[in-house]
Amino acid sequence: MPAYKRILLKLSGEALMGDDAYGINRATIVRMVQEVREVTQMGVEVAVVIGGGNIFRGVAGGSVGMDRATADYMGMLATVMNSLALADTMRQEGMTARVMSAIAIEQVVEPYVRPKALQYLEEGKVVVFAAGTGNPFFTTDTAAALRGAEIGAEIVLKATKVDGVYTADPKKDPEAKRYSRISFDEAITRNLQVMDGAAFALCRDQKLPIKVFSIFKPGALKRVVQGEDEGTLVHV
Numbered sequence: 001m002p003a004y005k006r007i008l009l010k011l012s013g014e015a016l017m018g019d020d021a022y023g024i025n026r027a028t029i030v031r032m033v034q035e036v037r038e039v040t041q042m043g044v045e046v047a048v049v050i051g052g053g054n055i056f057r058g059v060a061g062g063s064v065g066m067d068r069a070t071a072d073y074m075g076m077l078a079t080v081m082n083s084l085a086l087a088d089t090m091r092q093e094g095m096t097a098r099v100m101s102a103i104a105i106e107q108v109v110e111p112y113v114r115p116k117a118l119q120y121l122e123e124g125k126v127v128v129f130a131a132g133t134g135n136p137f138f139t140t141d142t143a144a145a146l147r148g149a150e151i152g153a154e155i156v157l158k159a160t161k162v163d164g165v166y167t168a169d170p171k172k173d174p175e176a177k178r179y180s181r182i183s184f185d186e187a188i189t190r191n192l193q194v195m196d197g198a199a200f201a202l203c204r205d206q207k208l209p210i211k212v213f214s215i216f217k218p219g220a221l222k223r224v225v226q227g228e229d230e231g232t233l234v235h236v
């Protein structure tokens with residue numbers, strides 16, 4: 001039995017590279033989609049926000065002297081590409097997906113219209129939210145928090161490169177310990193970088209819990225959806 005009726009799944013864009021140096025690794029995206037299919041088959045309504053870090057990140061552009069807002073728009077366009085690839089892979093795997101963009105790009109993707117997104121979810125379609133929040137200086141984590149709150153998701157699931165929230169960045173500090181649960185207040189006070197502060201703050205205000213877990217661990221998404229002990233729960 002699933003523990004949730006409706007979820008917002010945030011997929012790391014960077015993880016889409018798999019073992020490649022850049023772009024979208026075919027085997028990786030197929031595996032991600034198959035995991036999503038498993039939970040849709042359990043009757044869970046799934047909305048997805050995918051990042052763009054495998055193609056372009058605004059901060060990277062900014063660091064080499066680009067105008068930061070322009071670089072961020074490039075990052076948002078990168079998430080549109082990933083969203084199209086994701087939805088197409090879903091189609092190939094026998095699912096029905098709809099991409100909705102936060103920035104107008106009508107010939108390519110339909111615009112984000114909240115009631116329409118809700119309708120798709122009720123029809124059992126997977127909705128992929130593209131172009132983040134549509135605003136520079138934000139991240140797709142914040143987009144996940146925002147859309148999660150808007151569609152009334154019960155939880156935001158952040159599938160990322162680490163298997164939970166740690167006392168420090170586990171990629172830099174081998175002594176870092178994983179929390180099984182942590183409050184928003186503590187995560188924000190300790191300035192834990194696994195998610196940006198804006199995303200944490202929005203979820204805290206909306207009382208929308210977040211689960212952080214590994215995108216690489218087979219079966220982790222299903223376990224999370226079944227309410228099993230997996231990753232880290234960030235709670236009010």
Ligand SMILES: Nc1ncnc2c1ncn2[C@@H]1O[C@H](COP(=O)(O)OP(=O)(O)O)[C@@H](O)[C@H]1O
Pocket residue numbers: 011012013014015051053141159160161162164165166167168169170171192193194195
């Ligand atoms: N306290 C922490 N706990 C877990 N991960 C952390 C922490 N601080 C920093 N990180 C880093 O945050 C990364 C996940 O955030 P991000 O780069 O935004 O990933 P994504 O591509 O999933 O959006 C992890 O790969 C990890 O190295």
Ligand SMILES: O=c1ccn([C@@H]2O[C@H](COP(=O)(O)OP(=O)(O)O)[C@@H](O)[C@H]2O)c(=O)[nH]1
Pocket residue numbers: 011012013014015050051052053054056057058059071072073074075076078079131132133134135136137138139140141142143
């Ligand atoms: O609301 C948003 C969402 C994303 N971005 C840009 O899109 C890039 C890709 O998204 P993100 O870094 O969140 O992807 P991920 O970490 O999942 O790979 C970011 O670096 C930002 O430049 C943005 O400007 N506004």
